[in-house]
Amino acid sequence: MKLFDLRGGVHPEGKKDLSADRPIRALPLPKRLYISLQQHIGAPASPVVSVGERVLKGQLIAAAQGAVSAPIHAPTSGIIAALGDHVAPHPSGLQVPAITLESDGEDKWIATQAVDDPFALTPEDIAARVGAAGIVGLGGATFPAALKLNLSRNSGVQTLIMNGGECEPYLTCDDHIMRERAGEIIEGIRLIAYAVSAKEVLVGIEDNKPEAIAAMQAAAKESAVKIVVMPSMYPMGSEKQIIQVLTGKEIPAGGRPADIGVLVHNVATAFAVQQAIRYGKPLISRIATVSGGAIKQPCNLEVLVGTPVEELIAYTGGYTQPAARLVLGGPMMGQQFTHTDVPVVKGTSGVLALTSKEIGQAEPSPCIRCSTCVRACPVGLLPLEMASRIRASDLASAVAFGLKDCIACGSCSYVCPANIPLVHYFNYAKGDLAAQERAKLKQEATKKLADARNERMARIERERAEAMAKRKAAKEARERAAAAAKAATEVV
Amino acid sequence: MNRITHSPHAHASVSIGTVMGTVLLALTPATLFGFWLYGWPAVNLWAVSLIAAIVGEAFVVRLQDRAVRPVLMDGSGILTAWLLAISLPPFAPWWIAVLGSLFAVVIGKQVFGGLGQNVFNPAMAARVMLLISFPLEMTTWVAPAPLGSAQAPSWMESLRITFLSQPIDGMASASLLGHVKTEFTRGVGLDQALVGYYEPMDMLWGSRAGSLGETAAVLLLIGGLFLIVRRIITWHAPFAMLLGVVVPALLFNAIDGNHYAGPMYHLLSGGLMLGAFFIVTDPVTSPNTALGQFIFGFGCGVLTWIIRTWGGYPEGVAFAVMIMNTVAPIIDQYVKPRIYGRDRKGVALPVKKEA
Amino acid sequence: MFTAVISLTILGSAMGLFLGYSARRLEVEGNPLVAEIQAILPGSQCGQCGFPGCAGAAQALADRNAPITLCPPGGRAVVQALSLKLGIEANLSDVKDSVPMIAEVKEEICIGCTRCFKVCPTDAIMGAAQQIHSVFREACTACGKCEEVCPTESIKLQPIPVTLQSWHWHKPLAQGATA
Known part of the structure; x- marks a missing residue:
């Protein structure tokens, strides 16, 4: 297949070998989970459980709120310990509303609804189930997946692109999910393609993941899913760039992929979709890479959403040396964090503990316009x-x-x-600029309020004046009448 | 509290110091060749230029109450002085080097606000200043007298040449461009003027009268290619500059071969190779985009040819570069890359439906 | 010479007449700039600028009698809009990058006197007599009028708490600033 050129791009040192030959292991059940209510783009979910309530694994604990939102399910069975704020996986280190779940160690599933022939479902039904399972884009953007499915089906998407680029250094979670769960992923991809009736399905994988490519090719043999090997370059896995490389098309500025008949999903999302449709399992865990020069044993872990990051680091054997910087996600676009009790969320692809040598940052000097x-x-x-x-x-x-x-x-x-x-x-x-925009909107709104108030005050004043005038007129009329009467009596 | 740092949390292993260092490395072969060709006076001149630039820059940065060390360590001042030194006549007196270096670093760079802020290439600005202020010293060339040969000045003699401006006996010569210009004024055509002066092979290797480090075309070319391979510069500006000289040279040489020299003559003489690979590729004073750099280089080339052919000075690289430096911001204004999802004018691409 | 005098006289009077006519015909009533500036200002008539309401401030700005940084509730957004409108270089570092504020009622000591409620220019305070008042955040411009009239100091301006939605990256430190 002919590939198109990526404009620009860089070749950061891959560092994937740190964790590339580590199969996915499940992290032991943590004691306490902090499940953030804002794990997706859009409005935060609103809790439907109360403190002290016993929940089962997979039970809905927070419902979607508004058009753009996603529900959240209990990652394990246990007791709701608190509804309150917890530190957010965000560079600001601010608090966000979260549900604290005390695990009971039993990890008991709620009754799930399995589907034997998922392709007998209607596309609308698939989208609805994906939405109910709380699936969001696992590549990091965390946009609710069901919305993308509906939008794409309504606008007639031709091409479904599955993103297996994983161009960020260090991260190997998508690599490993493709190596180890290729069959499930391909079924998930076919379900997504069916849900949006796409004519062409391309899976783009960077050529630095030969095992994943082989596994995916083997799994895709009987299907219309086409595995495309792409050169390793950053930012190949960015939505706009992978579309450009695979189709040669560009998303118009300010538009969406659907505008050019394309839908892009991450391969890990396809796995979550397959689990949700076939087994009725909501999205409560994900694969994350723990790596970096300061980590003793870099590895790929399957972790429950809400697990504090320190548990991941402790499980991998801790630090070999003090980390100069802790990062959630990859080193190119990931966010630094300082509190190690930040929870894993649906969009957490990696936890990195980097040494200052790896970061390689020096004091900025003047721009020499080298372009x-x-x-x-x-x-x-x-x-x-x-x-x-x-x-x-x-x-x-x-x-x-x-x-x-x-x-x-x-x-x-x-x-x-x-x-x-x-x-x-x-x-x-x-x-x-966004803050200025917000300030401007607020100012316009308050100005309307001020004008309304001024008008009201003026009206009240006017009415009062009118009432006064009326009273005065009445009084004068009365006086006149009295005077007239008096005059009349005097005359008489 | 240590502030949260923005991504990316990885960085390519480059710094301004390594960029400048690589350029210096690329200049070294041609410079060493110049040392060998012209002997100790050339070494003296080079050393004086560098020392003057370092001391001058340190002083000015101190006056601005800025930290001196980082400014000196970025290597840009040394590079400027080095470029200036190898474009000087090898037997020029010491004060030419000092004046030039100070002008380049202080007026050419720091007055504009330091590294990255200057409009003109500092080395070329200094060279132009010297050329129009001290035409005699700047055009007194010598015939090559390689180290170890009989005519080569001894070390003691070299000190007298550089520091006491002692007249040079029997070594005076003329550069090819200067010679041809003089012959033209006497009404002598190229067919006679070039006899005994123009040996393409000598020109290629650099065994001729000329500036300290500008003569070895091959070594400069190798240095330039090294920079392209190391991705310090791109091919656009150098190639375009050479093209800008070759095209009019070919054209006019075909029209009147006795008055307009051919492309080889132009390519191998004067400071063209140095200019093409080390001057027009100066990031600060050239445009940002590949196309812009091509236009910039081509303009430098054409102007160089025009000045050499019809101008009052035999060599035009420095003037051409300074003229194009003033045009660079305008080129940047009009030549911008197309943004993803937009057309060349910046309007969002239309939404196409292939239903 | 005579012709010259005549022709110049005719030319001069013609031009004078034309100018006089245009001055009457094309007269601009009032200064439209004042209305445009007033449209930029918050319009809450809080008087913190020292002029009688936003109309007064707009007049002063149009006459170049006031700095464009005069409006505290407007913040940087208004300064920038004014700088564009009036072509005056905005020195944003001069605007005390006052953290955006908002009025907040300390419920324990609010006596429900309704005084704040009456002076609020944007109807941002809700409540009735003898009841605890509360502030409608989206409507408060932090003009501070309520703070002045509150008899128990229960209503106070507080910085708006930063949330994930309003947080954004600070400006990078200038190079060399940390050295």
């Missing part, structure tokens, strides 16, 4: 120009240079010889 960042940018932006505008607080100019098209992949920062934190500048600018 290495321009060559590295997969979108075709001018990172150096945008950063210099943002540094001078000229955000409008940065937007004119295409700030909003930035996918924050980090390629520019990675290659910058001056160590300028380019993506940091861009994300600061995006955040600041």
Whole structure:
């Protein structure tokens, strides 16, 4: 199959060998789980259990709220210990509402509904079951999968692309799920393709995962699913880029893949879909890679959602040396975290403990305009120009240079010889612009309120004045009448 | 509290110091060849340039109350001085080197705001300044006298040449470009002017009168290719500059071969090779995009040819580069990469339906 | 010479007449800029700028008698909008990057006097006499009027708590700043 070129891109050191030959192991049942209510893009789920309630594994504990949301299920059986805030897997280290579950050690499943012939279900039914199972994009974007299915079916998607790129260094979780569960993944892929009636199904896998490619090819033999080997390059696994490489098409700016007849899902999502449809199991666990130079035994673990990260690190034998930085996700786009009791969420693909040598970050120096960042940018932006505008607080100019098209992949920062934190500048600018936008909306709303109040005050004043005038007129009329009467009596 | 750091949490093993260091390494063969060809005076001149640049930059950075060490360690000042030194006549007096280096580093770079802020290539700005201020010293060339040969000045003599401006007996020569220009003014055509002066093989290896490190075309080419292989520079600007010289040279040589020299003559003479691989590839003063760099390089090439052919000075690389430096921001304004999902004008691509 | 004097006189009077006519015909009533500036300002008439309400402030801004950083409730967004409108360079570092504030009622000491309720320019306070008042966050502009009239100091301006939705990355430190 003919592949198209990726614009720009970088070749970060893979580091996948640290955990590449470690089969997936299940993490022992943790004592306490902190299940965040915000594990997806959209509105947080709202709890449907109360403190002290006993729940079974797979039982719904928080329901989806609004159009864009996903439900959350109990990862194991136990007792709800608390409904409150817990530290979020987010660089801010802020608290988010979470459900604390005390495991009872029995890990007892709720009754599930298995389906013998999933292809007898209607596409709508598949989407509904995927939605009810709380499945979100496991590649990291955590967009509710059912919404994507419905949107794609309604807009007539032709091509289904399954993303097995895993271009982030260190991470091997998708590699291993493809090696070890290829049969289930292929069935999941066929279910998704059936649900959106896609005509073409492509699975893109980077050529640095030969075992996964072989396993997937063997599993896909009898089906219409086509395994495509892609060159290893970052950010191959980004949605926009994998579409470009496999189809040569580009998503129009501000659009969605469905606009060009494409749907992209991660391979791990396909596995979750298969489990949900065939066995009725909701999404309560995921595969995550624990790796990094400071980790004693890097490995791939199947972990329950809500497991504190420190349990993962402890299970792998702890640190060989103090970690210079702890990261959730891959090193290119992952987020630093400081509290090791942050829970694993549905989108957690990896936990990295990096040494300062691996990070290789130095003090930033002045930009020499070498335009290495321009060559590295997969979108075709001018990172150096945008950063210099943002540094001078000229955000409008940065937007004119295409700030909003930035996918924050980090390629520019990675290659910058001056160590300028380019993506940091861009994300600061995006955040600041969003805050300004919010402030503007609020101001418009409060202005309307103020105007309404002023009008009301004026009306009240007017009415009062009118009432006064009326009273005065009445009084005068009375006086006149009295005077007239008096005059009349005097005359008489 | 240590601040949370933004992704990426990995970094390519490059720094400005390694970039500059690689360029210096690429310059070394041609420079060593120049040392051998012109002997000790060349070494003196090179050393004086570097010392002046380092001391001058340190002083100016101190005046600005900035940390001196990181500025000196990035190697940009040394590179500038090095480039300037190898574009000087090898027997030039010491004060030419000092003046040039200080001008390059202080006026050419720090006054604009330091590394990355200057509009003009500092080395070329200094060379132009020297050329129009001290035309005699800047055009006094010498015939090659390789180290170890009989004519080569001894070390003591070299000190007198560099530091006391002692006149050079019987070694004065002319550069090819200068010679041809002089002959033209006497009404002598190329067919006679080139006799005994133009030996393409000598030009290639660099055994001729010229600037300290500009003569060895082959060694500069090798250095440039090394930089391309190491991904420090791209081929666009150098190739375009050579093309910009070759195209008009071919054209006019075909029209009047006796008055317009051919492409080989232009490619191998003067500072073209140095300019193409080490000057127009200066990141700070050249455009950002590949196409922009191509346009920039081509402009430098054409202007070089025009100045050499019709201008008042025999060599035009420095002037051409400075003129194009002023155009670089305009090129950047108009030549931008197409953004993903948008057309060239920045309008979002249309939503196509293939139902 | 005579012709020159005549022609210049005619030319001069024609132009004078034309100018006089245009001045009357094309007269602009009032300064439209004032209305445009007023549209940018929050419109809560809080008076923190020292001018009588937002209309007064708009007039002062149009006359260039006030800095564009005059409006505390408007924050940086308003400063930037004004800077665009008036073509004045905005020195955002001058705007005390006042953390966005919001009024909050300390319920233990609120006596339900309704005074704050009456002065609030955006109807952001809910409640009735003898009942604890509460602030409608989306409508509060942090003008501070309620704080002034509260007899028990139960209503106070507080920084808006940062949430995951409102948090964003800080600006990177300038290079060399940490050295």
